[in-house]
Amino acid sequence: MKVLLYGGTFDPPHNGHLNNLQAAAERVRPDQVVVMPAGVPPHKAASSTPAALRLEMCRCFYALEGTPYLPRITVSDWEIRQAAAGQRNYTVRTIEMLGQTYPEARLYLAVGSDMLESFQAWYRWQDILRLAQLVVVSREIGDDCVLHSAARALDPTGSRILMTQVEALPMASREIRRRLEAGEDCAAALPEQVRQVIRREGLYTGPGHEAIPHPCQHPEP
Secondary structure, eight states, X not given: OEEEEEEEOOSSOOHHHHHHHHHHHHHHOOXXXXXXXXXXXXXXXXXXXXXXXXXXXXXXXXXXXXXXXXXXXXXXXXXXXXXXXXXXXXXXXXXXHXXXXXXXXXXXXXXXXXXXXXXGGSTTHHHHHHHEEEEEEOOSTTOHXXXXXXXXXXXXXXXXXXXXXXXXXXXXXXXXXXXXXXXXXXXXXXXXXXXXXXXXXXXXXXXXXXXXXXXXXXXXX
């Protein structure tokens, strides 16, 4: 059995996220995909968007269920519940939880190219590579050389990091938030289900939505 983890702040989830997940799934052909919105991501500023709303918006991923290479999708609130209980969100702990939940599974972690370049700053990154194979999806057109160089530095054997072939959709949640604040519709970038939540809750309509400063927590506590 193959289990693919796809995590992120998802503030908001956009079509680039869906595109990247499809590409990663095509590369590894998992039996189960776990989409994991972060509670308090340790390597980013904390989101001011309520976790419950980010979780609701992530249900847009269910639209991919049953498409080629995506037979089963679960949107998990595990990291959100961990954060609510005062626990720091570290990817390695999520992977350890999945290893206990699916003890016979081969685990994969989908990451964007920007994450690969900073991967050595992640908490217990060596354990992540030991427990799961990385599936790297390019976020920028023409960054293949940089990605392969970063992968070789992390994994000289070439056995723990997989690359995908995908037509990149260069979208970023920060830029989408900025555009929404400016009054743009962003219909081409956002699934309709996500747009419905944004309209209903009045999200990203003013300067208060920006990320709250939050210290990096990747180094071991």
